[in-house]
Amino acid sequence: MMKLSRSLLSRKLSSQKLLSGKWVDVRDALCSHTFESRAAFSTSVHDFAAKGNSNGRVFAPYTVYKGKAALSVSPLLPTFCKIDSGSASLKVDRSGSMMLTFWPAVGERKYDWEKRQKFALSPTEVGSLISMGVQDVSEFFHDPSMKSSNAGQVSKKLYIKALDGGNGYMISLTVTNNILKSIERFNIPVTTAEFAVLKTACSFALPHIIGWDWLINQSRKGIEGSPSKVNPQLLDLEWDR
Numbered sequence: 001m002m003k004l005s006r007s008l009l010s011r012k013l014s015s016q017k018l019l020s021g022k023w024v025d026v027r028d029a030l031c032s033h034t035f036e037s038r039a040a041f042s043t044s045v046h047d048f049a050a051k052g053n054s055n056g057r058v059f060a061p062y063t064v065y066k067g068k069a070a071l072s073v074s075p076l077l078p079t080f081c082k083i084d085s086g087s088a089s090l091k092v093d094r095s096g097s098m099m100l101t102f103w104p105a106v107g108e109r110k111y112d113w114e115k116r117q118k119f120a121l122s123p124t125e126v127g128s129l130i131s132m133g134v135q136d137v138s139e140f141f142h143d144p145s146m147k148s149s150n151a152g153q154v155s156k157k158l159y160i161k162a163l164d165g166g167n168g169y170m171i172s173l174t175v176t177n178n179i180l181k182s183i184e185r186f187n188i189p190v191t192t193a194e195f196a197v198l199k200t201a202c203s204f205a206l207p208h209i210i211g212w213d214w215l216i217n218q219s220r221k222g223i224e225g226s227p228s229k230v231n232p233q234l235l236d237l238e239w240d241r
Contacts, residue, residue, distance in 0.1 A: 061101075062201055064194050070111050071171060071188040072101040073198060075205040076120070080214070096209030098126050098202055100158070102173050102186035117175050117184060119158050123210050126202050129160065137161045153178050169195045 061074035081093040103116035119142065121129065128138050140158045145151045159172040168191045175184040190198070207213055 062197060064188065064190055065109075065111075066188055067105060069102055069104050069186045069188055071186075071190070073201065074099055074101075075209055078209060078211045080211065090214075092211045095123055095211070097121055097123075098205060098209065100171075100173070102188065104186065115184075117156070117173060117186065119156055119173055121158075121202075123206060126206055126209070130199050130203050130206070132160065132162075132199070134162050134166050163189065166192070168192050 059074070061072040063070060063072040076096045076099050078096040079093045080090040083089045083091050097120040100119045100121065101116055102119070103111050103113055106112045119140070121140070125140050128140075132138055138158075138160045141155065142157075143151055143155045145153055155176050157174045157176075159170075159174070161170050161172075162168075163170055168189060171188045171190060173184075173186045177183070207216075
């Protein structure tokens with residue numbers, strides 16, 4: 001069975017640097033604040049209850065390093081806003097996403113972080129990935145200027161396909177910039193086990209990126225502060241270049 005999933009997503013442009021330096025060594029990356037675990041996953045949390053509350057942000061991506069490029073996956077939580085000015089009730093202002101980050105290799109165990117590219121999977125796109133079978137194909141297309149006069153200037157296509165023989169999957173990202181006349185391609189072959197971890201992690205994160213963890217837990221713990229205090233720039237990273 002062949003399943004082809006296409007989605008059009010418009011996201012705002014933003015600019016933010018996470019790491020300095022042209023390239024990073026795998027060992028250095030594992031020690032940095034952005035890569036606390038080479039193959040680990042957790043949701044980012046607003047409060048860390050160890051000794052009181054912490055305002056620090058947790059980074060725990062699931063990362064796969066290959067010979068020509070690396071792929072990192074991590075969840076971005078939704079933001080909330082008040083239903084109206086006279087109410088304390090909140091509603092989802094913007095759904096979260098699963099952020100896929102690709103960056104090329106520049107040598108053995110060395111990767112060029114400055115040339116990273118990002119692709120944010122919406123909740124529905126996450127569902128397409130989770131439901132993929134061994135013979136399925138998923139394709140997603142993003143253009144930040146869709147339905148405007150600037151449509152097509154910069155676009156991204158994510159393509160996921162099972163490898164022949166059922167030995168894994170190929171995850172490919174193509175970034176086309178017609179302004180700079182450039183095309184960047186990233187091809188990440190992942191094993192069946194790595195893809196299983198990715199699907200399981202996405203399944204776990206899905207209720208969190210649509211805000212259902214707050215909905216279910218509000219009666220138990222209450223909402224002491226608006227989750228919308230999460231830095232909104234952290235949610236716009238797909239178009240930071």
